[in-house]
Every structure is written in C-alpha cells, then in structure tokens.
Amino acid sequence: MPSIIVSVCLGAALLAAQAFSQPSITVEANVVTIRGVTPGGRVAWLGVAREQPEYFRTTIIRRDGVLVDRDRDGIVSITLTDDVPASSVWIAVDVSSGQAAAVAADPLFDLPLEETLASAGKAGAGLVELAADRHDYLEVLFVRPAVGAWRASAGDGGVSDGDGAPDGRIQLLAGAMTTLGDSPGLVGPILAGDVITYVDVRTLEYGIAPLELKW
Numbered sequence: 001m002p003s004i005i006v007s008v009c010l011g012a013a014l015l016a017a018q019a020f021s022q023p024s025i026t027v028e029a030n031v032v033t034i035r036g037v038t039p040g041g042r043v044a045w046l047g048v049a050r051e052q053p054e055y056f057r058t059t060i061i062r063r064d065g066v067l068v069d070r071d072r073d074g075i076v077s078i079t080l081t082d083d084v085p086a087s088s089v090w091i092a093v094d095v096s097s098g099q100a101a102a103v104a105a106d107p108l109f110d111l112p113l114e115e116t117l118a119s120a121g122k123a124g125a126g127l128v129e130l131a132a133d134r135h136d137y138l139e140v141l142f143v144r145p146a147v148g149a150w151r152a153s154a155g156d157g158g159v160s161d162g163d164g165a166p167d168g169r170i171q172l173l174a175g176a177m178t179t180l181g182d183s184p185g186l187v188g189p190i191l192a193g194d195v196i197t198y199v200d201v202r203t204l205e206y207g208i209a210p211l212e213l214k215w
Helices: 012-017
Strands: 024-028 031-035 042-051 059-068 075-079 088-094 100-104 127-131 137-144 148-155 169-173 178-180 195-200 206-210
Touching: 024 088, 024 100, 031 042, 042 075, 042 137, 042 148, 042 195, 059 075, 059 137, 059 148, 059 178, 088 137, 088 195, 088 206, 100 195, 100 206, 148 169
Parallel strands: none
Antiparallel strands: 024 031, 031 075, 042 059, 042 088, 088 100, 127 169, 137 148, 137 195, 148 178, 195 206
C-alpha cells in the first residue's frame, strides 16, 4: 500500500527536545493523567472516542485542549463527567519540547499506525499532506514546539482538504487550523520539528510524527 514516509529530522530543535523527559499517559475511571511534562509548561491533548449511548448509533466524540502545569510538578490531568470510554485514544504533546505520548483506554484499541502518513512537503509550504488511501477521515492535533497547538478535522475530498479531491491525499492547510488555548494564529510555512498527531475515527488507529521538510 503506498504511503508517505517521514524520516525523523535530527535538526537542532529535535536534538534540544531530547533533553526533556518523555511524557506518559495513564487512564483510570474518569481521569486521564499525563506525567513527565515540562514543569510549569503547557500540554496539548487530543482524545477521540467511539461512544454508543443506549439506543443510539455509535458517535465519534473528539475532545481536546491545552493544560497548564500550574503547580510545576510535571503532572496534569483531564477529568471527564463520566468514565473514560473504553473505545478511546488519548494523545498528549508537551508544547515546550514537542515530546509526545499516546495511549488507548482499552489495550484492544492500542493500534498505532504501522506506516507514517504525514509529510510537510516542500520547504516553505504552508500545508501538511496526509496519505489517506486507507485513512480517509482523521482528527488532527498539530504542535509547534515552544509556540502553541492547533486542531483540525481532515477528510479526503472534504472542505478541510486543500485540493478538494477524493484522491487518497489530504492537503491540510496550516492557516485553516483552529487555535487551542492561548496559541497564536498559525501562519507561514510548516517548519521542521513541527509535530502532527492524528487518529483515524473509524479504526482508532493513531500516529505521531515530527515533520521533515523536503527541499
């Protein structure tokens, strides 16, 4: 199956990020806890769940946001009004470092993508291209380390697709992403070291990819 493979960029930004600890996520009852984040820093998070209320068909629920580690203990948490859905995936990205983690609430749904879907395309491009031949609708969390986080829902051939064609590729325009928390509007080109994370809403397969520019 054709896919776009991203080589991990070992530029200065990513080498610096290695000095930060790796976040981890645990799920218990109605709480999702993220540990190992930069003390006092911000954490962008994405949760995608397949929920089936009684007598209703399955519904895809996206939750996201930015948390601040105000007590500087390296731990933040997301508290839901109900138990965390078993059919859910949770991703967290330390905005300071770009380090990321993911977990499925139920191990049966721990389905990391075997292939990397994302490519930043040519240097200076203001879009991220996602291979969509098998993953035609994705929930996306995009992070620029030390700057902020943005969200998008990306469907092949839909209004969120820059080329508007169901051609097996989603062109996700940076300027069309929605800001999370106090992040600035995302303008200008995609940068090496930007981090894109995504969840397939049908299968709950997920991926995390530092982006590398092609010249």
